[in-house]
Amino acid sequence: MILVTGATGNVGRHVVELLTARGEKTRVLARDPQRAAGLGATEVVQGDLTQPRTLPAALDGVDAVFLFAAPGCGPDLVAAAERAGVQRVVLLSSDSIDDEQAEQSNPIAAYHAEIERALRGSRLAWTFLRSGHMAINVLPWAAQIKAGDVVRAPYAQATSAPVHEADLAEAAVVALTEPGHEGRTYRLTGPDSLTSAEQLALIGAAIGRPLRYEEQTPEAAREQMSRFIPPFILDTLMAGSAASVGRTATVLPTVEELTGRPARSFAAWARDRAGDFAA
Structure with missing residues (x-):
């Protein structure tokens, strides 16, 4: 079972669609389950990354997580995922992170970097997809x-x-379902x-x-x-x-390297x- 967060957003809905097409069982975490009802997921559960009490039920029986990050969610999500026996997390992160800075001056980078640190310090296999400017x-x-x-x-x-949201989703699905991406950080751009x-x-x-x-x-x-x-x-x-x-x-070939076809x-x-x- 793969848990998809942010599934009613522009990237997450594509992730659900692609996983379903591959025959993967998917569970969607949604604040409003009615909004997620038409996505085609195997299951929809009510919950919120910013409400830790909702995470155990959402993660029960889950092998992998697509994480569309919410500020501050990292430590609670990591703890709950470890307790639930989750194996891997693919985080849609930000290309604005500067790895040379101990403290990020960019606030968007800062909250993504905080979640990355929580995952790096965990027992989970992680993959970071650092998105550039989204179309x-x-x-x-x-x-x-x-x-x-x-x-x-x-x-x-x-x-x-600008990177197409469907390309971000395809890259995420590769990292979620195929081996060899554990502990890797990928920067993704449009062409x-x-x-x-x-x-x-x-x-x-x-x-x-x-x-x-x-x-x-x-x-x-x-x-x-x-x-x-x-x-x-x-x-x-x-x-x-x-x-x-x-x-x-900056234009990078990462989308093609991950998905096997040129970026849109x-x-x-x-x-x-x-x-x-x-x-």
Whole structure:
């Protein structure tokens, strides 16, 4: 039995689908079991990584865990998994972790690094999938695109190598079901370095409408985004975007090395998610 956390999210739902297609028994941990009812999992249990009392039942009889991390969940999850006899954990982690730093200055990296430390210090076989910039990070543009042909956002020339959530899921399933990945850390990216403006143009091509990127000042963007993004995350996102301007994003072959096929392009992602942007 494989326990999948974060199964109602963009990556986890693909993990469940792929495991089911392989004939694996899957159990989904969900705060709201009704939301997970249509995923096709063998079982759905109510629970929450941030509520340790729900973990023993979720982990009973489980051999492996796909862990979509919640801040602070590492020690309790590790303790419960060891008691339950879990063999391996595959963690979707963050490529923002700097292994040269004892304490991470990036708050997103910090909570992922904390969970990585808990797993490293455990008896569990672990695999870390450190994701780079996810293609789904541009979904907040959807409301503007549905309303018109202009996206107002900062740093039009910020670069990234967006990775498709389906590629992250396929890599996770390989690590969960095939030997040889224990104690390994993998960095995963998409296949192309693209600016934010180029990503928007590819979304426009996918939905058949030319779109224009209208660059906001960082101050205007910060004021707008602070209404729905916590300050510590917003600071990290803004600093990362500013630092990437004028640089080519790192592109790695890890997806192909793990899955046996090339990583999906951002253009393919835009076509897959065109319904999220079409008016």
